[in-house]
Amino acid sequence: MKVHHIGYLVKKMEKAEEAFRKLGYVVRQETVLDEFRQVWICFMEKDGYVIELVSPSSKESVVAGLMKKLGNTAYHICYETDSMEMDLERLLQENYVLCSERHEAVALENREVCFLVHPYLGMIELLEA
16 A cells, blocks of 8 residues: 545635645545545645645535544555455454545546544544555
8 A cells, every 4th residue: 555645624724725725735626526435636746755734615515524633634545455355354354443434535537435444543534546
């Protein structure tokens, strides 16, 4: 597995984009709405590092509770995998807990993703290669 991006939870997408631009980031993919997860997503990049800005689009968003609890913050690392089945099975055996079923991600060319949580590491995302 290799790191694909760092997920960054933001309350105001436009303001966050502007702040990251001032740090030298450029938009890699314009903001899109993921209706399934009810989030706005924008990918930005600097020096080969990719961040995913994630902002709830409704109170029912999958990240609405996290936003309320954590505020603006980095909250997950996404790993790209050549074998979703194999890596998912291995991670489940290593005390990760599946917190969202596998589903297509509109912001990632409809590739399949899932999210897991580990008691000592927090949240990660798996992305099919």
